[in-house]
Amino acid sequence: MSSRSDFLDFLARSGAVLAKDWRTELRSRYALNSLALFAFSTLVTVSMALGPVGSSPLAQPLLPVILWLILLFAATAGLPRTFVGEEETHTAIALRLAGPPEAVFAGKLGFALSLTFALEILVVPLFLAMTDLSPKDPGLFVATLAACGFGLAAGSTLVAAMVAQARGKGTLFAVLLLPMLVPLLVMAVALTRAAVSGEPPVVEITQVLLYDGMVTIGGFLLFPAVWNP
Protein backbone atom coordinates (compact mmCIF):
# COMPACT_ATOMS: atom_id res chain seq x y z
CA MET A 1 0.00 0.00 0.00
CA SER A 2 1.48 3.30 -1.07
CA SER A 3 -0.58 5.53 1.19
CA ARG A 4 -3.18 5.63 3.91
CA SER A 5 -5.96 6.33 1.41
CA ASP A 6 -4.96 3.25 -0.59
CA PHE A 7 -5.21 1.18 2.57
CA LEU A 8 -8.61 2.64 3.45
CA ASP A 9 -9.74 1.93 -0.11
CA PHE A 10 -8.52 -1.67 0.25
CA LEU A 11 -10.42 -2.02 3.54
CA ALA A 12 -13.61 -0.62 1.99
CA ARG A 13 -13.44 -3.07 -0.92
CA SER A 14 -12.65 -6.02 1.37
CA GLY A 15 -15.47 -4.95 3.66
CA ALA A 16 -17.83 -4.95 0.68
CA VAL A 17 -16.97 -8.60 -0.06
CA LEU A 18 -17.36 -9.54 3.62
CA ALA A 19 -20.74 -7.77 3.91
CA LYS A 20 -21.97 -9.32 0.67
CA ASP A 21 -20.95 -12.82 1.79
CA TRP A 22 -22.76 -12.46 5.10
CA ARG A 23 -25.85 -10.99 3.42
CA THR A 24 -26.10 -13.87 0.94
CA GLU A 25 -25.29 -16.40 3.68
CA LEU A 26 -27.99 -15.09 5.99
CA ARG A 27 -30.50 -15.46 3.16
CA SER A 28 -29.43 -18.89 1.88
CA ARG A 29 -27.99 -20.22 5.19
CA TYR A 30 -26.09 -22.88 3.27
CA ALA A 31 -22.79 -22.73 5.16
CA LEU A 32 -24.43 -21.92 8.50
CA ASN A 33 -26.74 -24.92 8.24
CA SER A 34 -23.90 -27.22 7.18
CA LEU A 35 -21.70 -26.09 10.05
CA ALA A 36 -24.42 -26.20 12.67
CA LEU A 37 -25.79 -29.57 11.56
CA PHE A 38 -22.37 -31.20 11.48
CA ALA A 39 -21.29 -29.70 14.79
CA PHE A 40 -24.53 -30.59 16.57
CA SER A 41 -24.70 -34.17 15.26
CA THR A 42 -21.03 -34.76 16.14
CA LEU A 43 -21.53 -33.40 19.65
CA VAL A 44 -24.54 -35.64 20.21
CA THR A 45 -22.71 -38.67 18.80
CA VAL A 46 -19.68 -38.08 21.03
CA SER A 47 -21.87 -37.56 24.05
CA MET A 48 -23.95 -40.69 23.46
CA ALA A 49 -21.06 -42.93 22.41
CA LEU A 50 -18.62 -42.01 25.15
CA GLY A 51 -20.99 -41.10 27.93
CA PRO A 52 -19.88 -38.52 30.47
CA VAL A 53 -16.28 -38.73 29.27
CA GLY A 54 -15.23 -35.82 31.41
CA SER A 55 -15.77 -37.87 34.55
CA SER A 56 -13.06 -40.37 33.62
CA PRO A 57 -9.48 -39.20 34.25
CA LEU A 58 -8.28 -41.58 31.52
CA ALA A 59 -10.51 -39.89 28.95
CA GLN A 60 -9.39 -36.36 29.78
CA PRO A 61 -6.43 -36.30 27.31
CA LEU A 62 -8.79 -37.32 24.52
CA LEU A 63 -11.17 -34.42 24.95
CA PRO A 64 -9.01 -31.74 23.28
CA VAL A 65 -8.51 -34.09 20.32
CA ILE A 66 -12.26 -34.63 20.00
CA LEU A 67 -12.95 -30.90 20.31
CA TRP A 68 -10.54 -29.99 17.51
CA LEU A 69 -11.72 -32.81 15.26
CA ILE A 70 -15.28 -31.53 15.63
CA LEU A 71 -14.16 -27.99 14.82
CA LEU A 72 -12.03 -29.15 11.88
CA PHE A 73 -14.66 -31.26 10.17
CA ALA A 74 -17.48 -28.80 10.85
CA ALA A 75 -15.37 -26.02 9.35
CA THR A 76 -14.45 -28.05 6.28
CA ALA A 77 -18.16 -28.77 5.75
CA GLY A 78 -18.97 -25.08 5.32
CA LEU A 79 -15.88 -22.99 4.60
CA PRO A 80 -15.16 -24.19 1.02
CA ARG A 81 -18.40 -22.48 -0.04
CA THR A 82 -16.64 -19.12 0.11
CA PHE A 83 -15.06 -19.70 -3.29
CA VAL A 84 -16.65 -22.86 -4.65
CA GLY A 85 -20.10 -21.25 -4.55
CA GLU A 86 -18.85 -18.30 -6.60
CA GLU A 87 -17.56 -20.63 -9.32
CA GLU A 88 -20.61 -22.88 -9.34
CA THR A 89 -23.04 -19.98 -9.74
CA HIS A 90 -20.74 -18.16 -12.23
CA THR A 91 -20.68 -15.05 -10.04
CA ALA A 92 -16.88 -15.41 -9.93
CA ILE A 93 -16.75 -13.79 -13.39
CA ALA A 94 -18.34 -10.56 -12.16
CA LEU A 95 -16.15 -10.70 -9.06
CA ARG A 96 -13.02 -11.04 -11.20
CA LEU A 97 -14.10 -8.14 -13.42
CA ALA A 98 -14.91 -5.84 -10.52
CA GLY A 99 -12.48 -6.46 -7.71
CA PRO A 100 -8.73 -6.46 -7.09
CA PRO A 101 -7.70 -10.02 -6.09
CA GLU A 102 -6.19 -8.92 -2.77
CA ALA A 103 -9.44 -7.25 -1.68
CA VAL A 104 -11.45 -10.31 -2.71
CA PHE A 105 -9.14 -12.60 -0.73
CA ALA A 106 -9.23 -10.34 2.33
CA GLY A 107 -13.03 -10.20 2.24
CA LYS A 108 -13.33 -13.96 1.85
CA LEU A 109 -10.81 -14.49 4.67
CA GLY A 110 -12.85 -12.15 6.87
CA PHE A 111 -15.97 -14.15 6.13
CA ALA A 112 -14.26 -17.48 6.88
CA LEU A 113 -12.86 -16.04 10.12
CA SER A 114 -16.20 -14.75 11.33
CA LEU A 115 -17.87 -18.04 10.39
CA THR A 116 -15.20 -20.03 12.25
CA PHE A 117 -15.51 -17.86 15.35
CA ALA A 118 -19.30 -18.21 15.20
CA LEU A 119 -18.81 -21.98 15.02
CA GLU A 120 -16.52 -21.90 18.05
CA ILE A 121 -19.00 -19.77 20.01
CA LEU A 122 -21.70 -22.33 19.21
CA VAL A 123 -19.74 -25.54 19.73
CA VAL A 124 -17.25 -24.90 22.52
CA PRO A 125 -19.70 -23.98 25.34
CA LEU A 126 -21.84 -27.00 24.45
CA PHE A 127 -18.78 -29.24 24.37
CA LEU A 128 -17.59 -27.97 27.75
CA ALA A 129 -21.04 -28.49 29.23
CA MET A 130 -21.47 -31.99 27.80
CA THR A 131 -18.04 -33.23 28.87
CA ASP A 132 -17.62 -31.42 32.19
CA LEU A 133 -14.36 -30.05 30.82
CA SER A 134 -13.22 -26.97 32.68
CA PRO A 135 -9.97 -25.28 31.61
CA LYS A 136 -7.79 -24.24 34.53
CA ASP A 137 -6.26 -21.51 32.35
CA PRO A 138 -9.24 -19.86 30.60
CA GLY A 139 -7.04 -17.15 29.10
CA LEU A 140 -4.85 -19.68 27.30
CA PHE A 141 -7.94 -21.64 26.28
CA VAL A 142 -9.55 -18.58 24.63
CA ALA A 143 -6.26 -17.55 23.04
CA THR A 144 -5.87 -21.07 21.61
CA LEU A 145 -9.37 -21.00 20.18
CA ALA A 146 -8.74 -17.59 18.62
CA ALA A 147 -5.29 -18.30 17.19
CA CYS A 148 -6.02 -21.82 15.98
CA GLY A 149 -9.44 -20.77 14.68
CA PHE A 150 -7.66 -18.10 12.64
CA GLY A 151 -5.30 -20.72 11.18
CA LEU A 152 -8.20 -23.02 10.40
CA ALA A 153 -10.05 -20.25 8.56
CA ALA A 154 -6.98 -18.93 6.72
CA GLY A 155 -5.87 -22.39 5.58
CA SER A 156 -9.40 -23.30 4.46
CA THR A 157 -9.79 -20.04 2.53
CA LEU A 158 -6.52 -20.47 0.69
CA VAL A 159 -7.21 -24.09 -0.25
CA ALA A 160 -10.81 -23.30 -1.23
CA ALA A 161 -9.49 -20.62 -3.60
CA MET A 162 -7.00 -23.07 -5.09
CA VAL A 163 -9.52 -25.84 -5.77
CA ALA A 164 -12.52 -23.70 -6.74
CA GLN A 165 -11.82 -23.89 -10.49
CA ALA A 166 -10.86 -27.58 -10.44
CA ARG A 167 -12.96 -30.63 -11.09
CA GLY A 168 -13.52 -32.92 -8.10
CA LYS A 169 -13.38 -29.98 -5.72
CA GLY A 170 -14.52 -31.90 -2.63
CA THR A 171 -11.81 -34.54 -2.79
CA LEU A 172 -9.13 -32.07 -3.78
CA PHE A 173 -10.10 -29.77 -0.91
CA ALA A 174 -9.66 -32.54 1.64
CA VAL A 175 -6.44 -33.83 0.07
CA LEU A 176 -4.82 -30.39 0.11
CA LEU A 177 -6.31 -29.05 3.32
CA LEU A 178 -5.65 -31.85 5.77
CA PRO A 179 -1.82 -31.95 5.34
CA MET A 180 -1.76 -28.17 5.66
CA LEU A 181 -3.78 -28.26 8.89
CA VAL A 182 -2.10 -31.22 10.61
CA PRO A 183 0.66 -29.07 12.21
CA LEU A 184 -1.97 -26.58 13.35
CA LEU A 185 -4.13 -29.31 14.88
CA VAL A 186 -1.16 -30.81 16.73
CA MET A 187 -0.39 -27.39 18.21
CA ALA A 188 -4.08 -26.73 18.96
CA VAL A 189 -4.43 -30.00 20.87
CA ALA A 190 -1.22 -29.42 22.84
CA LEU A 191 -2.25 -25.89 23.81
CA THR A 192 -5.78 -26.97 24.73
CA ARG A 193 -4.38 -29.75 26.95
CA ALA A 194 -2.16 -27.19 28.66
CA ALA A 195 -5.10 -24.84 29.15
CA VAL A 196 -7.16 -27.65 30.66
CA SER A 197 -4.43 -28.99 32.98
CA GLY A 198 -3.03 -25.60 33.90
CA GLU A 199 0.50 -26.84 33.19
CA PRO A 200 2.94 -24.83 31.03
CA PRO A 201 2.31 -25.55 27.34
CA VAL A 202 4.89 -27.56 25.41
CA VAL A 203 3.97 -25.42 22.40
CA GLU A 204 4.10 -21.64 22.56
CA ILE A 205 1.13 -19.66 21.33
CA THR A 206 3.61 -17.63 19.28
CA GLN A 207 4.24 -20.72 17.13
CA VAL A 208 0.56 -20.77 16.21
CA LEU A 209 0.65 -17.05 15.50
CA LEU A 210 3.67 -17.66 13.26
CA TYR A 211 1.74 -20.37 11.43
CA ASP A 212 -1.24 -17.99 11.06
CA GLY A 213 1.01 -15.27 9.68
CA MET A 214 2.68 -17.61 7.20
CA VAL A 215 -0.62 -18.97 5.88
CA THR A 216 -2.12 -15.47 5.61
CA ILE A 217 0.89 -13.94 3.86
CA GLY A 218 1.14 -17.00 1.63
CA GLY A 219 -2.53 -16.58 0.80
CA PHE A 220 -2.15 -12.94 -0.21
CA LEU A 221 0.91 -13.79 -2.33
CA LEU A 222 -0.58 -16.86 -3.99
CA PHE A 223 -4.15 -15.71 -4.47
CA PRO A 224 -3.67 -13.38 -7.47
CA ALA A 225 -2.07 -16.28 -9.38
CA VAL A 226 -4.83 -18.67 -8.32
CA TRP A 227 -7.59 -16.15 -9.08
CA ASN A 228 -6.28 -15.36 -12.57
CA PRO A 229 -7.67 -17.60 -15.31
Next chain:
Amino acid sequence: MLTFSDLARRFGRHVVLTGQSGTVAPGQLLTVLGRNGSGKSTLLRILAGLLVADRGTVEYHEDGRPLSLGERRRAVGYVAPDLSFYEDLSALENLQFFARLRGLPSTAAEEWLARVDLPPERAAGALSSGMRQRLRFAFALMARPRLLLLDEPVQNLDAVGATLVRTLLAEHLSGGGAGSGAGGGLAVVANPEPLDLGRPAESGDHVLTL
Protein backbone atom coordinates in the same frame (compact mmCIF):
# COMPACT_ATOMS: atom_id res chain seq x y z
CA MET B 1 -6.34 1.34 -28.59
CA LEU B 2 -6.94 -2.42 -28.50
CA THR B 3 -4.69 -4.67 -30.56
CA PHE B 4 -4.69 -8.43 -30.62
CA SER B 5 -2.59 -10.60 -32.86
CA ASP B 6 -2.27 -14.27 -33.74
CA LEU B 7 -4.64 -15.42 -30.96
CA ALA B 8 -5.01 -19.17 -30.71
CA ARG B 9 -6.89 -21.25 -28.18
CA ARG B 10 -7.87 -24.88 -27.92
CA PHE B 11 -9.93 -26.82 -25.37
CA GLY B 12 -8.46 -30.29 -25.21
CA ARG B 13 -8.30 -31.49 -28.80
CA HIS B 14 -10.92 -28.98 -29.97
CA VAL B 15 -9.30 -26.00 -31.68
CA VAL B 16 -11.38 -22.82 -31.33
CA LEU B 17 -9.17 -19.92 -32.40
CA THR B 18 -6.42 -20.33 -34.98
CA GLY B 19 -4.49 -17.07 -35.11
CA GLN B 20 -7.01 -14.21 -35.16
CA SER B 21 -5.79 -10.62 -35.23
CA GLY B 22 -7.44 -7.22 -35.11
CA THR B 23 -7.25 -3.60 -33.99
CA VAL B 24 -9.89 -1.33 -32.52
CA ALA B 25 -9.28 2.41 -32.19
CA PRO B 26 -11.31 4.90 -30.10
CA GLY B 27 -14.74 5.46 -31.59
CA GLN B 28 -14.63 2.20 -33.52
CA LEU B 29 -16.73 -0.93 -33.38
CA LEU B 30 -15.38 -4.36 -34.24
CA THR B 31 -18.12 -6.86 -34.99
CA VAL B 32 -17.15 -10.51 -34.64
CA LEU B 33 -19.32 -12.81 -36.73
CA GLY B 34 -19.40 -16.56 -36.92
CA ARG B 35 -21.45 -19.68 -36.42
CA ASN B 36 -22.11 -21.24 -33.04
CA GLY B 37 -18.88 -22.70 -31.69
CA SER B 38 -16.68 -20.65 -34.01
CA GLY B 39 -14.91 -18.98 -31.06
CA LYS B 40 -16.64 -15.59 -30.75
CA SER B 41 -17.21 -15.92 -27.00
CA THR B 42 -13.73 -17.35 -26.48
CA LEU B 43 -12.21 -14.36 -28.28
CA LEU B 44 -14.15 -11.92 -26.10
CA ARG B 45 -13.19 -13.75 -22.93
CA ILE B 46 -9.53 -13.55 -23.94
CA LEU B 47 -9.86 -9.84 -24.70
CA ALA B 48 -11.54 -9.33 -21.31
CA GLY B 49 -8.69 -11.09 -19.53
CA LEU B 50 -10.96 -13.88 -18.33
CA LEU B 51 -9.18 -16.52 -20.38
CA VAL B 52 -5.57 -16.87 -21.45
CA ALA B 53 -4.73 -17.58 -25.09
CA ASP B 54 -2.47 -20.50 -25.91
CA ARG B 55 -0.66 -18.26 -28.39
CA GLY B 56 -0.72 -14.62 -29.42
CA THR B 57 -0.87 -11.27 -27.64
CA VAL B 58 -3.45 -8.74 -26.49
CA GLU B 59 -2.42 -5.12 -25.91
CA TYR B 60 -4.75 -2.48 -24.56
CA HIS B 61 -3.71 1.10 -23.82
CA GLU B 62 -5.54 3.72 -21.83
CA ASP B 63 -4.12 7.25 -21.60
CA GLY B 64 -1.10 6.02 -23.53
CA ARG B 65 -0.28 3.39 -20.91
CA PRO B 66 -0.46 -0.36 -21.54
CA LEU B 67 -2.67 -2.18 -19.04
CA SER B 68 -1.67 -5.50 -17.51
CA LEU B 69 -4.03 -8.46 -17.76
CA GLY B 70 -5.46 -7.79 -14.30
CA GLU B 71 -5.88 -4.08 -14.99
CA ARG B 72 -7.51 -4.78 -18.33
CA ARG B 73 -9.96 -7.18 -16.72
CA ARG B 74 -11.10 -4.52 -14.26
CA ALA B 75 -11.16 -1.77 -16.89
CA VAL B 76 -13.42 -3.36 -19.50
CA GLY B 77 -17.20 -3.41 -19.61
CA TYR B 78 -18.16 -7.03 -20.28
CA VAL B 79 -21.60 -8.35 -21.13
CA ALA B 80 -21.99 -12.05 -21.85
CA PRO B 81 -24.41 -14.89 -21.16
CA ASP B 82 -22.01 -16.42 -18.59
CA LEU B 83 -22.04 -13.27 -16.45
CA SER B 84 -24.22 -14.03 -13.42
CA PHE B 85 -25.29 -12.24 -10.26
CA TYR B 86 -26.14 -13.17 -6.67
CA GLU B 87 -29.64 -14.58 -6.88
CA ASP B 88 -30.46 -13.96 -3.21
CA LEU B 89 -29.64 -10.26 -3.53
CA SER B 90 -31.84 -7.69 -5.22
CA ALA B 91 -30.78 -6.01 -8.45
CA LEU B 92 -29.90 -2.88 -6.47
CA GLU B 93 -27.95 -4.81 -3.80
CA ASN B 94 -25.99 -6.58 -6.54
CA LEU B 95 -25.03 -3.35 -8.25
CA GLN B 96 -24.29 -1.57 -4.96
CA PHE B 97 -21.93 -4.38 -4.01
CA PHE B 98 -20.07 -4.20 -7.31
CA ALA B 99 -20.00 -0.40 -7.09
CA ARG B 100 -18.33 -0.59 -3.65
CA LEU B 101 -15.91 -3.22 -4.92
CA ARG B 102 -14.96 -0.92 -7.80
CA GLY B 103 -14.63 2.09 -5.52
CA LEU B 104 -17.66 3.84 -7.05
CA PRO B 105 -20.37 5.70 -5.14
CA SER B 106 -23.50 3.63 -4.56
CA THR B 107 -25.51 6.29 -6.41
CA ALA B 108 -23.95 4.86 -9.58
CA ALA B 109 -25.92 1.68 -8.96
CA GLU B 110 -29.22 3.53 -8.61
CA GLU B 111 -28.47 5.69 -11.63
CA TRP B 112 -27.75 2.75 -13.92
CA LEU B 113 -30.66 0.66 -12.70
CA ALA B 114 -32.93 3.56 -13.62
CA ARG B 115 -31.17 3.88 -16.97
CA VAL B 116 -31.85 0.25 -17.91
CA ASP B 117 -35.32 0.45 -16.38
CA LEU B 118 -35.10 -2.38 -13.84
CA PRO B 119 -37.08 -2.76 -10.60
CA PRO B 120 -34.37 -2.24 -7.93
CA GLU B 121 -35.91 -4.37 -5.19
CA ARG B 122 -36.52 -7.50 -7.23
CA ALA B 123 -34.15 -10.38 -6.42
CA ALA B 124 -31.71 -11.17 -9.22
CA GLY B 125 -32.94 -14.75 -9.13
CA ALA B 126 -36.46 -13.56 -9.90
CA LEU B 127 -35.52 -11.48 -12.94
CA SER B 128 -36.57 -12.62 -16.40
CA SER B 129 -33.89 -13.41 -19.00
CA GLY B 130 -34.33 -10.01 -20.62
CA MET B 131 -34.12 -8.25 -17.26
CA ARG B 132 -30.93 -10.12 -16.43
CA GLN B 133 -29.47 -8.90 -19.71
CA ARG B 134 -30.35 -5.32 -18.74
CA LEU B 135 -28.68 -5.89 -15.36
CA ARG B 136 -25.55 -7.07 -17.17
CA PHE B 137 -25.48 -3.79 -19.10
CA ALA B 138 -25.89 -1.77 -15.91
CA PHE B 139 -23.03 -3.77 -14.35
CA ALA B 140 -20.81 -3.25 -17.39
CA LEU B 141 -21.49 0.45 -17.91
CA MET B 142 -21.63 1.52 -14.26
CA ALA B 143 -17.85 2.04 -14.12
CA ARG B 144 -17.99 3.99 -17.42
CA PRO B 145 -15.40 1.84 -19.22
CA ARG B 146 -13.68 2.92 -22.43
CA LEU B 147 -13.70 -0.62 -23.85
CA LEU B 148 -16.96 -2.53 -24.13
CA LEU B 149 -16.97 -6.24 -24.93
CA LEU B 150 -20.46 -7.47 -25.77
CA ASP B 151 -21.26 -11.11 -26.45
CA GLU B 152 -24.67 -11.41 -28.10
CA PRO B 153 -25.84 -8.14 -26.54
CA VAL B 154 -29.47 -8.24 -27.68
CA GLN B 155 -30.17 -11.83 -26.70
CA ASN B 156 -33.41 -12.28 -24.73
CA LEU B 157 -34.26 -8.60 -25.11
CA ASP B 158 -37.58 -7.35 -26.41
CA ALA B 159 -37.77 -4.59 -29.03
CA VAL B 160 -37.57 -1.86 -26.37
CA GLY B 161 -34.57 -3.51 -24.74
CA ALA B 162 -32.79 -3.96 -28.06
CA THR B 163 -33.33 -0.28 -28.88
CA LEU B 164 -31.94 0.66 -25.47
CA VAL B 165 -28.81 -1.41 -26.13
CA ARG B 166 -28.30 0.20 -29.54
CA THR B 167 -28.67 3.64 -27.93
CA LEU B 168 -26.20 2.83 -25.15
CA LEU B 169 -23.69 1.42 -27.62
CA ALA B 170 -24.02 4.38 -29.97
CA GLU B 171 -23.53 6.80 -27.05
CA HIS B 172 -20.50 4.87 -25.93
CA LEU B 173 -18.88 4.90 -29.37
CA SER B 174 -19.58 8.58 -29.96
CA GLY B 175 -17.98 9.55 -26.66
CA GLY B 176 -21.33 10.51 -25.18
CA GLY B 177 -20.77 8.04 -22.37
CA ALA B 178 -18.94 9.88 -19.58
CA GLY B 179 -16.17 7.31 -19.45
CA SER B 180 -15.48 6.77 -23.10
CA GLY B 181 -12.75 9.42 -23.34
CA ALA B 182 -11.43 11.48 -26.21
CA GLY B 183 -12.29 10.09 -29.61
CA GLY B 184 -15.12 7.96 -28.22
CA GLY B 185 -15.25 4.52 -26.68
CA LEU B 186 -14.16 1.22 -28.20
CA ALA B 187 -16.39 -1.80 -28.59
CA VAL B 188 -16.11 -5.39 -29.70
CA VAL B 189 -19.44 -7.08 -30.33
CA ALA B 190 -19.84 -10.79 -30.93
CA ASN B 191 -23.11 -11.52 -32.63
CA PRO B 192 -24.47 -14.09 -35.06
CA GLU B 193 -25.51 -11.20 -37.33
CA PRO B 194 -24.28 -7.59 -37.70
CA LEU B 195 -25.88 -5.27 -35.14
CA ASP B 196 -27.25 -2.40 -37.20
CA LEU B 197 -26.37 0.87 -35.47
CA GLY B 198 -26.84 2.94 -38.60
CA ARG B 199 -23.24 4.14 -38.41
CA PRO B 200 -21.61 5.75 -41.49
CA ALA B 201 -18.90 3.92 -43.39
CA GLU B 202 -16.25 6.51 -42.39
CA SER B 203 -16.66 5.60 -38.72
CA GLY B 204 -13.98 2.95 -39.25
CA ASP B 205 -16.08 0.04 -37.97
CA HIS B 206 -15.00 -3.31 -39.24
CA VAL B 207 -15.94 -6.97 -39.15
CA LEU B 208 -14.00 -10.06 -38.19
CA THR B 209 -15.49 -13.33 -39.38
CA LEU B 210 -14.42 -16.49 -37.61
